[in-house]
Amino acid sequence: MPSAREPARALVARLAPVFTEFPGAARPAAVDGPLAWPGYGGQLARAEELTGERESVVCGLAEIGGVTAVVVAFEFGFLGGSLGTRTGALVEQAFTRARELGVPVVSLVATGGSRMQEGTLALMQLPRIARQIALTREAGLPHIAVLRDPTTGGGWATLGAGADVVLGLRGAQVGFAGSRVRPPGYSVTHQFAAGLVDQLVPPEELRPRLERWLRLLTTPLTGPAAVPPALGSATLPETGWDAVHRARAPGRPRATQYLAAYFDWHEPISGDRAGGVDPGVLCGFGHRGGVTVAYAAQDGTATRPAGFRTAARLVRLADRLGVPVLTLVDTPGAANDAAAEKAGAGAAIADMFTAVAEARVPVTTLLIGEGGSGGALAFAAPDRMWAAPDSYLAVISPELAAAILKRDPAQARRTADELRLRPQDLVELGVARGIARFDRPVDQATVG
Structure with missing residues (x-):
C-alpha cells in the first residue's frame, strides 16, 4: 500500500x-x-x-x-x-x-x-x-x-x-x-x-x-453562475415576523443541501491559512455540467473571523483563476464574543467585503436563510443577489431593533414588518434582483 x-x-x-x-x-x-x-x-x-x-x-x-x-x-x-x-x-x-x-x-x-x-x-x-x-x-x-x-x-x-x-x-x-x-x-x-x-x-x-x-x-465556467433553485417553501412569507420565523426554522434546507443539489461533485478547501477554521463556513470548488464554479457558503451559524478570512481566500483564488463564484448567505450575524473581537472580527469582515468588491469574475449570491446585518452582507454581491422564500435580510435583528429603538422587546413582531426584511421587500427595495425559483435555476445570462 x-x-x-x-x-x-x-x-x-x-x-x-x-x-x-x-x-x-x-x-x-x-x-x-x-x-x-x-x-x-x-x-x-x-x-x-x-x-x-x-x-x-x-x-x-x-x-x-x-x-x-x-x-x-x-x-x-x-x-x-x-x-x-x-x-x-x-x-x-x-x-x-x-x-x-x-x-x-x-x-x-x-x-x-x-x-x-x-x-x-x-x-x-x-x-x-x-x-x-x-x-x-x-x-x-x-x-x-x-x-x-x-x-x-x-x-x-x-x-x-x-x-x-x-x-x-x-x-x-x-x-x-x-x-x-x-x-x-x-x-x-x-x-x-x-x-x-x-x-x-x-x-x-x-x-x-x-x-x-x-x-x-x-475548467472554469464562462460567465456568472446560475442561481440555485430554492429548496424550502414555495410560498412567500406574509409578514416580517413570518420571514424571520421561517428563516430560523431548524428543518429549513441549509448550505450543505444546496451544495449537494447544485453540484455534480465538489471539493472543499479549509482554513484561513492564519491559524483558524470556522466549520460554519463552507468553501471550495464544484463541478456543474462539466465546468467549475467556486463557492463560499454560510451554514447558519454566527460567522467567525476565520470564516470570513477563508471565504476571502476562496474569492481571491477563484478570481485569479477566472472561476465565477457562488455565495450562499445564511447567518444570524458575525460572531461578536470576546474571542472573535480578539481574532480581528472587524478586519476579517472588511477583508471579505473587499475581496467581493475587487473580484473581476462575477459573484452570484443566494440568500437562503438568515441575513443578519454586515456579517451576512459581506458574503453578498450587491448587484447580483437573489433571495429564497425562506430568507430575510435586515440591518439588525428585530428583537435588538425593538430593544434599542423602542426599549420594548415585545415590539419585535411589529418591528420586523417595519424593517421590510422579507424576500419580496428586498426585491421591491432593489436590494435583491428576484426570488429564487423552485423548478429550475435562474440563469443570470438571461437576466437583464
Missing part, C-alpha cells in the same frame, strides 16, 4: 501514466560543493547510488486525469530531500516551463529543509522558489501542493504552505521545525486543524483526489 514516504519516481508513476522528465541542471564544478564541505561529494555520490536520482527533485511534464501539469516531486532518500542550489535551479526550470506552457504545477513535497552542506547559498533558494511561485500565481495558473512525510523547513514554508490548494497525506510530519530540532509529533493533522491544510488525504486516494482538483482548477 502507498505510504506518505513513497519514493518520488514510484509516486509519479502511480499518479501519471504519461511523464516526461525535464533535463537536469548541470552538476556543480566543485566536487564538495560551493563551501568545499568535507565529504560532501561522497555524500552526493552515495545518495545517487541509493536512489538512482541525480538530485533531490524529479521534475517533468505529466498527464494526470487527462490534465497536463508540471510535476515537482521530492526524493527524500536523496539527502533528506534537502534544498540545494541545484535543487533550486530544477524547481525554477519547472515553474518557468509551466508558465511557458500555461499549465498548472503539482508539487509533491517531502523535504527536511535547506541543505546545510551548501550553507547560506542553499538558504537563498527559498526566495528563488518563492519568486517562481509568485510569477506563476501572477500568470493565473494553479499550484497544488501535496505534503508527504516529512514536509519541514523551507520546503514547507515555500512550496507547501505557499500553494493555492494544500493536500496533506495522512501520517505525514509537517512543520517548520523538523524532528531533529524539536521532539516529533507535530503532524499534518495538527496543520489541518489550524487551517493551514485544505484536505487530509489517505495515500491510496491521492490519485483520484488530485485528478478531481486538476479538473476543477482548469
Whole structure:
C-alpha cells in the first residue's frame, strides 16, 4: 500500500501514466560543493547510488486525469530531500516551463529543509522558489501542493504552505521545525486543524483526489453562475415576523443541501491559512455540467473571523483563476464574543467585503436563510443577489431593533414588518434582483 514516504519516481508513476522528465541542471564544478564541505561529494555520490536520482527533485511534464501539469516531486532518500542550489535551479526550470506552457504545477513535497552542506547559498533558494511561485500565481495558473512525510523547513514554508490548494497525506510530519530540532509529533493533522491544510488525504486516494482538483482548477465556467433553485417553501412569507420565523426554522434546507443539489461533485478547501477554521463556513470548488464554479457558503451559524478570512481566500483564488463564484448567505450575524473581537472580527469582515468588491469574475449570491446585518452582507454581491422564500435580510435583528429603538422587546413582531426584511421587500427595495425559483435555476445570462 502507498505510504506518505513513497519514493518520488514510484509516486509519479502511480499518479501519471504519461511523464516526461525535464533535463537536469548541470552538476556543480566543485566536487564538495560551493563551501568545499568535507565529504560532501561522497555524500552526493552515495545518495545517487541509493536512489538512482541525480538530485533531490524529479521534475517533468505529466498527464494526470487527462490534465497536463508540471510535476515537482521530492526524493527524500536523496539527502533528506534537502534544498540545494541545484535543487533550486530544477524547481525554477519547472515553474518557468509551466508558465511557458500555461499549465498548472503539482508539487509533491517531502523535504527536511535547506541543505546545510551548501550553507547560506542553499538558504537563498527559498526566495528563488518563492519568486517562481509568485510569477506563476501572477500568470493565473494553479499550484497544488501535496505534503508527504516529512514536509519541514523551507520546503514547507515555500512550496507547501505557499500553494493555492494544500493536500496533506495522512501520517505525514509537517512543520517548520523538523524532528531533529524539536521532539516529533507535530503532524499534518495538527496543520489541518489550524487551517493551514485544505484536505487530509489517505495515500491510496491521492490519485483520484488530485485528478478531481486538476479538473476543477482548469475548467472554469464562462460567465456568472446560475442561481440555485430554492429548496424550502414555495410560498412567500406574509409578514416580517413570518420571514424571520421561517428563516430560523431548524428543518429549513441549509448550505450543505444546496451544495449537494447544485453540484455534480465538489471539493472543499479549509482554513484561513492564519491559524483558524470556522466549520460554519463552507468553501471550495464544484463541478456543474462539466465546468467549475467556486463557492463560499454560510451554514447558519454566527460567522467567525476565520470564516470570513477563508471565504476571502476562496474569492481571491477563484478570481485569479477566472472561476465565477457562488455565495450562499445564511447567518444570524458575525460572531461578536470576546474571542472573535480578539481574532480581528472587524478586519476579517472588511477583508471579505473587499475581496467581493475587487473580484473581476462575477459573484452570484443566494440568500437562503438568515441575513443578519454586515456579517451576512459581506458574503453578498450587491448587484447580483437573489433571495429564497425562506430568507430575510435586515440591518439588525428585530428583537435588538425593538430593544434599542423602542426599549420594548415585545415590539419585535411589529418591528420586523417595519424593517421590510422579507424576500419580496428586498426585491421591491432593489436590494435583491428576484426570488429564487423552485423548478429550475435562474440563469443570470438571461437576466437583464
